[in-house]
Amino acid sequence: MTFHPKRAIVILAAAYSLGFSSPVIAEELIYGFQAEEFEYRAGENGEDLAVWEIDAFVGSDELKLRFGSSAEYDLNSDKFETLSSQLVLQTPISDFWDAKAGIRADTPDGKNRWYGVLGVAGLAPQWIEVDADLYFSNKGDLSVTLDAEYELLLTNYLILTPSAQIEAAFSSDEDVGVGSGINSTELGLRLSYDVLDRAISPYIGVVYEREYGQTANISKSEGEETSAWQFVIGTKLLF
Amino acid sequence: MKFKNTAISTLSAISFTAISLLATPVAFASGSHDDGHGTKKSSIGVAGKLADVDRVIEIKMYDNYYEPEKIQIKKGETIRFKITNAGEYVHEFNIGTSTMHMEHQEEMMMMMEHGVLEADKINHDMMKMDMGGGKTMDHNDPNSVLLEPAKSAEIIWNFTDAAKLEFACNVPGHYDSGMMGDVVFD
Amino acid sequence: MQNLLPQAAKLAVIAAVMAANSFSVAEAGTYNLTVDEVQIDTGNFIKTGIGYNGSSPGPVLKLTEGENAVINVTNNLDEVTSIHWHGLILPYQMDGVPNISYAGIKPGETFTYKFPVVQSGTYWFHSHSGFQEPDGAYGAITITPKRREPFRYDRDYVVQLTDKHPHSGARIMRNLKMVPDYYNRKQQTLGDFFSDAKKNGMSATVDDRMSWGAMRMMPTDVEDLQGFTPLINGKGPDQNWTGVFTPGERVRLRFINSSSMTYFDMRIPGLKMTVVAADGNNVRPVKVDELRIGVAETYDVIVQPKEDKAFTIFGESMGRTAYARGTLAPRLGMTADVPEMRTSPLLTMADMGMDHSNMSGMDHSNMKGMTSGDMKGMDHSKMPGMMKKANPFYAKGSGLEPVAENGGKFLSYSDLKAQKPLYKDREATREIELRLTGNMERYIWSINGVKYDDADPIELQYGERVRFKFVNETMMAHPMHLHGMWSILDVGAGKWDPVKHTISVAPGTTVYSETEVDAEGQWAFHCHLSYHASAGMFRKIVVVGGPDKTAETTSHEGVTQ
Numbered sequence: 001m002t003f004h005p006k007r008a009i010v011i012l013a014a015a016y017s018l019g020f021s022s023p024v025i026a027e028e029l030i031y032g033f034q035a036e037e038f039e040y041r042a043g044e045n046g047e048d049l050a051v052w053e054i055d056a057f058v059g060s061d062e063l064k065l066r067f068g069s070s071a072e073y074d075l076n077s078d079k080f081e082t083l084s085s086q087l088v089l090q091t092p093i094s095d096f097w098d099a100k101a102g103i104r105a106d107t108p109d110g111k112n113r114w115y116g117v118l119g120v121a122g123l124a125p126q127w128i129e130v131d132a133d134l135y136f137s138n139k140g141d142l143s144v145t146l147d148a149e150y151e152l153l154l155t156n157y158l159i160l161t162p163s164a165q166i167e168a169a170f171s172s173d174e175d176v177g178v179g180s181g182i183n184s185t186e187l188g189l190r191l192s193y194d195v196l197d198r199a200i201s202p203y204i205g206v207v208y209e210r211e212y213g214q215t216a217n218i219s220k221s222e223g224e225e226t227s228a229w230q231f232v233i234g235t236k237l238l239f
Numbered sequence: 240m241k242f243k244n245t246a247i248s249t250l251s252a253i254s255f256t257a258i259s260l261l262a263t264p265v266a267f268a269s270g271s272h273d274d275g276h277g278t279k280k281s282s283i284g285v286a287g288k289l290a291d292v293d294r295v296i297e298i299k300m301y302d303n304y305y306e307p308e309k310i311q312i313k314k315g316e317t318i319r320f321k322i323t324n325a326g327e328y329v330h331e332f333n334i335g336t337s338t339m340h341m342e343h344q345e346e347m348m349m350m351m352e353h354g355v356l357e358a359d360k361i362n363h364d365m366m367k368m369d370m371g372g373g374k375t376m377d378h379n380d381p382n383s384v385l386l387e388p389a390k391s392a393e394i395i396w397n398f399t400d401a402a403k404l405e406f407a408c409n410v411p412g413h414y415d416s417g418m419m420g421d422v423v424f425d
Numbered sequence: 426m427q428n429l430l431p432q433a434a435k436l437a438v439i440a441a442v443m444a445a446n447s448f449s450v451a452e453a454g455t456y457n458l459t460v461d462e463v464q465i466d467t468g469n470f471i472k473t474g475i476g477y478n479g480s481s482p483g484p485v486l487k488l489t490e491g492e493n494a495v496i497n498v499t500n501n502l503d504e505v506t507s508i509h510w511h512g513l514i515l516p517y518q519m520d521g522v523p524n525i526s527y528a529g530i531k532p533g534e535t536f537t538y539k540f541p542v543v544q545s546g547t548y549w550f551h552s553h554s555g556f557q558e559p560d561g562a563y564g565a566i567t568i569t570p571k572r573r574e575p576f577r578y579d580r581d582y583v584v585q586l587t588d589k590h591p592h593s594g595a596r597i598m599r600n601l602k603m604v605p606d607y608y609n610r611k612q613q614t615l616g617d618f619f620s621d622a623k624k625n626g627m628s629a630t631v632d633d634r635m636s637w638g639a640m641r642m643m644p645t646d647v648e649d650l651q652g653f654t655p656l657i658n659g660k661g662p663d664q665n666w667t668g669v670f671t672p673g674e675r676v677r678l679r680f681i682n683s684s685s686m687t688y689f690d691m692r693i694p695g696l697k698m699t700v701v702a703a704d705g706n707n708v709r710p711v712k713v714d715e716l717r718i719g720v721a722e723t724y725d726v727i728v729q730p731k732e733d734k735a736f737t738i739f740g741e742s743m744g745r746t747a748y749a750r751g752t753l754a755p756r757l758g759m760t761a762d763v764p765e766m767r768t769s770p771l772l773t774m775a776d777m778g779m780d781h782s783n784m785s786g787m788d789h790s791n792m793k794g795m796t797s798g799d800m801k802g803m804d805h806s807k808m809p810g811m812m813k814k815a816n817p818f819y820a821k822g823s824g825l826e827p828v829a830e831n832g833g834k835f836l837s838y839s840d841l842k843a844q845k846p847l848y849k850d851r852e853a854t855r856e857i858e859l860r861l862t863g864n865m866e867r868y869i870w871s872i873n874g875v876k877y878d879d880a881d882p883i884e885l886q887y888g889e890r891v892r893f894k895f896v897n898e899t900m901m902a903h904p905m906h907l908h909g910m911w912s913i914l915d916v917g918a919g920k921w922d923p924v925k926h927t928i929s930v931a932p933g934t935t936v937y938s939e940t941e942v943d944a945e946g947q948w949a950f951h952c953h954l955s956y957h958a959s960a961g962m963f964r965k966i967v968v969v970g971g972p973d974k975t976a977e978t979t980s981h982e983g984v985t986q
Contacts, residue, residue: 016849026962027878028595032603061869061876096863123866126638156610197652198600198607198623238603302844303575327845358709358842358921387770412710415699416727417577417675422463 003073031058032239038072039234041207045225048075051232057090064090066100071108078107088117097122104135109177114138127151130143142168154191159201163188172214177222179214186210201236240382241268283335283404286381287317295319298406300386301414303328305406306422317397328358331408334422336338343409351411358405360387370407385410442694445902455495456486457563460530460552461505465561468661470591475502477553482683483550483564484661486578490545490571496538498530504552505529507910510546511721512567512705512926515540517946520908522553525965529554545570546705547679547723549585556594558957559685563587564808567679569704575844576701576710577729578677582668584741586749587682588653588687589661592752593715598956599950601649608651611746611769612643636643638772641866643908644771646900648744648826649868649956650686654754655740657747662750666758670753672733677701678726682804685955688902688929689740689766690717690827691724694764696736696753698726700836706911707844714833719904719929721953724836735759743825743902745769767830772900775822776932814908821931825902839916841923847911848941850920853892859872861930861952861962863899869960870899870952876961883950885942887970892939895930903957904929905968909948912938925954945971 037053055068068086073079088102100119104113119133131147149163165186172179188206210227211219219226294315300322312318322332333343350356355365361405384392398404404422407414462669463476476606477808479482488494500506507529509521519540523529530536545568552562590597600607613634622630660666670676678698682692692698699712702725710727716726718740723740730736740749745766752760754915816837819826829835863870872978887890893912894907905912906927913922915937922939951963 027876027959028598030599030602032599061867094868096866108748123641125641125733126635127641153612153614155616156612198604287497292538301573301575304573322976412699412712415697415712416575416701416710 025144027060029058029060030064032056033237034239035233035237037234038237039203039232041229041230044226048213049073049081049230050075051234054177054237059090062091066102066159067088077132081108082106083108086117088119090121093120094122096124100133106176109224110237113173113176124148134236137173139173139175141171141178142170142174143167143181149188154185157194159192159194161188161190161203161205162193163190169215174218175213177218179216181213181215181217183213183215184209184211190232198238201238203232203236205232206230259369260283267331269310282400283339283355283382283402284396284398284400287319287395287396289319290397291317291397292319295321298322298332299335300326300330300332300408300418301416303330303408303410305332305408305418305420309421309423310406312398312399313425317395318402320394320396321391322384322386322394323391324388327388329356329361329410330413330418331383331385332394332406333380333409334394334404334406335382336403337405337407340409340414341403341408344411344414347409348411354387356410361385371392377398387406396402398424433764437916444526450563451530451880453493453495454488454670456488457497457499458483458486459501460508460562461501463561464619464788465589465659468663469654472589472591474531475506475565476561478813480659481561481563482587483562483583483711485565485567486550486672488542488566488568489853490542490568491540493541495732496957497533497535498538500530500532503532505531506557506562506628507553508550508562509844510550511539511901511906512546512723513566514543514909514911514944517549517944517948520948521550522949525947534801542568544568544705545574546703546707547583547681547725548682549721553976555950555957556598556685556955558683559590559594559597560918561589563683563764565679565681572633574701575707575725576677577675579674580668580670580676582680582875582982583658583679583681584668584675584738584751586682586684586687587656588684588742588747589656590653590685591651594685594955598959601956602870604958605865606646607982608642608649609643609645611645611647611744613645615701624643628658639714640777642772642777642900644824645744645769646772646865647770648687648742648746649901649954651744651746652827653687653747654973655684655687655689655742655747655963657740657749657751657849660751662763666971667757667759668751668753669757670730670755672755673729673731675727675729676753678728680716680718680721680724680726682720686715686720686741687747688719688904689741690715691738691740692716692738692830693728693738694761694831696728696730697833698728700840701725701844703841703923704927706847706924708923709842709921711836711840712834713836713840713859714829714831715827716836719828719902719953721904721906721927722925722929727823735761737761737763739764743764743770743827756905764830769826773820773822773824775820777899778820778823778898778933792886803868818929818934818936819931823931823933824939825931827847828929838914838923841914841925842921843920843923846920847924848923850922851890854889856884856892856894858896859905859964860893861899861903861905861974862964863897863898863901863960863962864956865900868956869883870957870962870963871960872964873967877951878965880965882947882965885940885966885968886947887942887968887972889942890939890941892895892937897930897932897934897936901957901964902929902931903954904953905951906953907940907944907948907950909944909966910942911942912940942968944968 010120033056039051040234041049041051047213057064057066059065065075066088071083072081074081082166084106086104088100088139090098090100093099098121102117104115115135115137116156122230124130129149133145135143146166167183169178169180188198190203192201192203194201207230296318324330355362401424405419407419433498443978457759458477461479463481465472465474465481474481491876497507507523508522520526548566550564565585587839612962654661697712699710730986735754738751816826818838827835860873862874904927911924912928914925928938945968950966951958
């Protein structure tokens with residue numbers, strides 16, 4: 001589909017009058033809230049974590065404003081190991097792909113960072129959902145994350161979702177425990193069941209996290225494990 | 240139309256035997272026929288003679304209905320039907336039992352599929368074609384007449400028996416949408 | 426001296442008096458409709474919706490050809506509403522499309538529609554505002570003709586279908602925008618993969634899945650919206666709407682598909698249906714075993730149950746995810762067997778616009794998986810049906826082409842011939858190509874790749890005859906509805922081509938219809954699937970020019986009180 005700059009402006013203008021809806025056909029703003037992960041994790045090394053990855057958006061086919069939050073909260077130490085918030089504008093660039101640009105703020109219990117975000121998200125052939133982001137921090141460091149997942153329908157309600165996430169950095173930022181090169185991978189396998197439409201889909205699963213290279217060394221020096229199997233239980237949400 | 244096995248074989252052989260039944264009026268007219276309910280058998284009547292005519296009944300054929308839609312007959316009466324097609328489509332006036340009409344409808348459907356019959360005209364050349372054994376698809380039974388728009392014709396019919404009869408148009412779809420009338424015996 | 430008054434002038438006076446009389450002779454039927462919040466009980470769930478005169482569906486509006494209808498519509502909602510008289514030929518200000526015909530009806534206001542009733546047959550009315558129609562704002566219209574109809578019946582029933590969903594229309598739209606397959610619970614599963622692999626071989630099955638996966642399209646994408654309860658005249662399958670007959674009577678059933686999204690395959694096991702009208706206009710009667718009714722279409726059929734027993738009116742949704750069920754019975758309370766639904770169809774590469782007959786240049790080694798995939802689910806006992814002429818209104822090899830359950834006759838558009846053509850046949854003055862386009866993954870629907878909000882109106886010249894060329898480039902069927910003017914569907918029957926208001930264009934097909942531009946003003950033209958129209962498969966038509974103004978009499982403007 002083609003992008004209409006005129007429309008984008010109209011939509012931005014319309015964002016001022018949220019909730020206003022024209023009496024007929026004029027397209028309404030769309031909005032939504034989604035929690036892809038909203039879960040408790042118990043790790044083999046005694047990890048005890050609350051984890052979420054949620055996002056909310058408002059906008060149109062042509063332009064969406066998207067807020068995302070992801071966090072790992074350590075229930076043992078009552079600390080956010082990670083807490084990341086992201087605000088991006090998202091627009092289609094092809095039939096199946098969107099481009100994103102915006103900002104990200106990492107505000108865990110520890111050092112904070114600001115990043116600029118550039119990314120693409122979309123659907124690759126064979127139904128693989130892909131989300132790739134490039135971050136440049138206020139310290140001048142450049143890093144990338146790549147997310148991919150696939151939904152395997154065991155039935156039309158019972159769904160097995162393998163997922164993979166890779167984080168890499170082009171330079172190290174030791175204050176936040178990041179080394180250069182591939183930092184970490186997270187492989188997940190979640191079995192969910194749609195109990196209420198697609199709004200509430202509880203799941204159980206396993207996650208394997210592993211750190212590499214300099215990042216792993218930093219963790220080791222802090223007395224942390226660099227790989228862990230975790231059992232997860234949680235629910236997907238979509239409203 | 241639902242092809243019964245017999246219909247399929249007839250069609251595939253393109254023998255038109257089913258259609259050529261139309262050209263065997265005597266068997267049609269004077270035979271005994273089931274009244275459709277399998278209870279009693281009675282004759283639909285025979286072709287009448289002009290000299291024996293008791294009454295004249297005028298039948299107007301419209302799209303897709305008759306006027307009148309019911310006729311009163313006394314057993315044994317000979318009626319001279321004056322039939323006019325006042326519609327824009329081809330219509331038929333055919334005296335028979337509902338079972339006969341249903342069978343005839345399949346034949347008419349085939350005529351339509353083979354282009355012998357069009358909605359508003361009859362391809363007389365095709366009808367007169369020799370289908371083998373001197374049989375044609377000509378529609379010349381004494382109990383029926385097939386008329387193009389604005390055409391008229393007459394039928395003289397002797398209702399020998401108080402059978403359960405209908406007059407009907409068997410052009411595809413017409414009977415089912417209500418182009419038929421009852422023959423009511425006093 | 427009075428005798429010297431010229432004869433011509435006298436005649437003119439008489440003519441004027443007569444003209445005035447003949448105008449007032451036409452009866453003015455007055456009808457009142459209120460638009461209300463109502464409770465809708467489907468037997469499976471109860472929801473709040475919108476209705477007319479306190480119920481959904483609203484009352485059957487019984488008009489008479491030749492009368493001047495006066496319809497007072499009072500809006501008891503707290504939002505703007507509107508009523509569109511679907512299929513009625515009337516002044517555009519009375520057509521009821523907000524922002525095109527008029528401003529709509531504000532809460533608390535009464536709008537008076539006034540228009541002459543110039544046609545007869547079966548139609549319907551519905552709100553043209555937001556998602557009020559899928560929320561329940563619809564009703565039937567029957568118009569008694571001035572002249573005798575070309576068919577006969579003893580009973581007359583409206584059989585109005587809808588696909589009532591527990592979610593509100595706005596919610597459904599938002600869900601589809603978020604997750605386009607939100608409601609598709611007929612997707613191919615791991616189990617299907619293994620059973621296909623067993624049937625067709627592992628590599629063929631992998632090829633099949635890969636070829637669909639490469640396009641990021643689903644062969645199961647037949648119904649965007651599932652999870653609804655089909656209703657007949659407001660009654661769910663268990664509530665069993667029943668029409669009573671005396672054996673031997675001819676019963677006229679006026680099928681109206683008022684669904685938001687769902688096509689139904691209608692049959693009455695044990696009875697043949699003689700189709701006598703389509704979209705309100707009489708067609709040459711054609712006897713069928715089953716027919717598919719697209720969204721917004723109407724079909725009138727005559728059935729003649731002769732036995733003293735009940736018959737089930739059975740309407741499977743095209744995707745076989747739900748069925749409508751009612752009963753024709755000699756006495757209330759009698760029921761007949763309710764058939765099992767058939768297996769869900771799967772789209773084929775033909776539906777994706779890849780016509781196999783045009784694929785000679787293609788490498789057939791790539792086709793292996795596709796063809797064997799296409800054969801899947803085909804019931805070989807139905808093979809005799811294949812001997813019949815293929816339905817030209819489906820792509821060759823389409824997975825959607827319907828087959829009668831009993832192996833008999835399934836109505837095709839090519840069977841529809843006007844009983845009495847409304848217009849003289851003539852060459853179209855020009856052709857307008859309308860590509861039906863969309864992006865299922867984004868749930869964007871458009872015409873020529875442009876959504877309604879971004880599109881300029883289509884200008885038509887008053888008096889011209891345009892030929893619309895619909896090219897369906899999507900994998901879904903779209904029922905295209907032109908307001909205010911008839912669509913003469915090209916079935917190749919020349920002057921007998923049927924006259925419709927809604928034309929369903931199956932995936933992978935090109936369909937032509939012609940319109941005599943004989944109505945001035947501005948009109949809506951859109952896919953009648955609620956969520957496709959709302960997503961942008963919609964156009965405004967502007968008719969430039971008009972009839973000689975001096976010949977015009979009074980205007981038919983509505984009044985807001």
